Amino acid sequence: VVSPDGRHAYATSFLSGQVVLYLRNPATGALTQALSYSHAELDEPRGIAMSPDGTQVYVAGGVSDNLFVFDRNSSSGWLSLADIWTNGEGGFVTGLDGPEGITVSPDGRFIYVATTAGDSVVIFYRDSDGFMGYEDTLTDATNLDGAQKVAVSPDGANLYVTSFSSSSNGRIATYQRDAQTGALTLLQVRFEGQLIGSCSPFCFFLDGLAGALDVVVSQDGRYVYTANLHDSTVARFTRNSDGTLNWGGALRDGVN
Numbered sequence: 001v002v003s004p005d006g007r008h009a010y011a012t013s014f015l016s017g018q019v020v021l022y023l024r025n026p027a028t029g030a031l032t033q034a035l036s037y038s039h040a041e042l043d044e045p046r047g048i049a050m051s052p053d054g055t056q057v058y059v060a061g062g063v064s065d066n067l068f069v070f071d072r073n074s075s076s077g078w079l080s081l082a083d084i085w086t087n088g089e090g091g092f093v094t095g096l097d098g099p100e101g102i103t104v105s106p107d108g109r110f111i112y113v114a115t116t117a118g119d120s121v122v123i124f125y126r127d128s129d130g131f132m133g134y135e136d137t138l139t140d141a142t143n144l145d146g147a148q149k150v151a152v153s154p155d156g157a158n159l160y161v162t163s164f165s166s167s168s169n170g171r172i173a174t175y176q177r178d179a180q181t182g183a184l185t186l187l188q189v190r191f192e193g194q195l196i197g198s199c200s201p202f203c204f205f206l207d208g209l210a211g212a213l214d215v216v217v218s219q220d221g222r223y224v225y226t227a228n229l230h231d232s233t234v235a236r237f238t239r240n241s242d243g244t245l246n247w248g249g250a251l252r253d254g255v256n
Contacts, residue, residue: 004054008077012045012059019045019059019070021077037079041086042068047149049102049111056082056130058111060099067099067113067124069132083132085124095120095137101149101214106156110135110182114147114161121150121161121175123182135182143173143189151215151224152177158243159184162212162226169193170212172226172237174244188244190237196247208233208250223248 002009006026012019018038022031043064050057050072057079059068065087070079087096098117104110104126111124111132121144123135138144146165152158159177164170169192175184192209211230217223217239224237224245232253237245 001048001050001057003050003072003074003077004052005074010048010050010057010079012048014044014046014062017042017045019048019057019068019079021079023077035078037070039068039081041066041084046100047102047113049104051104051126051130052106052108056126058102058104060102060113062098062100062116065097065099067096067102067111067122071130082130085132085134087118089134093122093134093137094118095122095139100147101161103150103152103159105152105177105179105182106154107179112150112152112159112182114144114150114163116146116148119144119147119163121147121159121184123184125182138184140173140186143171143186148212149214151217153217153239153243154219154221158187158239160215160217160224160245162215164211164213164230170209170228170230172209172212172215172224172245176243187242190245190247192231206247207231208235208252 009022018036021035044062046062047060057070067085069083071082095118100116101114113122120139125135147163159175161173171191174188194206196204213229214227226235233250235250236248
């Protein structure tokens with residue numbers, strides 16, 4: 001993840017269990033490693049995200065089942081640990097089992113964490129001072145089975161979650177998002193092998209979404225792209241006015 005001013009970049013290191021800070025040249029994009037951060041409770045970090053104001057960085061501990069919250073010095077880029085949220089904490093934090101992907105709403109008020117083992121999206125709220133609290137957990141063993149990554153649209157209206165598991169080839173779920181409460185309502189699911197259209201004159205089945213892993217929404221909000229592990233593809237969807245997705249095809253490794 002890159003800071004809003006473009007001067008710093010941060011990466012999670014899965015094998016070493018660290019978060020690495022790079023100094024970034026905004027003109028050339030060149031990176032220089034500066035510092036790395038580790039913690040006894042941070043095991044196999046995966047997803048990483050930053051608040052829109054650049055004051056906080058969030059890291060998912062994939063095996064330790066926690067969400068790390070770091071305060072960020074905007075001048076130096078240095079991070080300091082502010083909080084750790086752990087699955088089962090206080091008897092009320094649920095679904096934070098195998099956290100993988102993280103995204104923050106454009107207004108910075110809500111943080112969404114996709115969890116692979118929990119088949120969930122865990123929602124945290126955040127106030128203007130950066131104080132965080134647990135809000136809710138959306139669990140769906142069907143549509144979020146093996147949830148991987150999550151992205152919010154630039155207008156804040158929708159949330160997109162990719163997922164795959166041993167029992168499901170790959171899918172992307174579209175949710176309507178309540179900007180005031182952060183709550184999610186399922187609108188649509190696109191999945192590998194799904195019938196597209198009416199079979200007239202020919203049937204067409206969605207092909208290229210197997211192993212749906214990462215997801216990103218274009219800055220203009222018109223397109224959604226997924227990186228798909230098992231199909232070795234990048235898939236493109238066009239986004240409708242309500243946030244639902246139309247299949248736009250895929251680029252496949254080794255083809256053309």
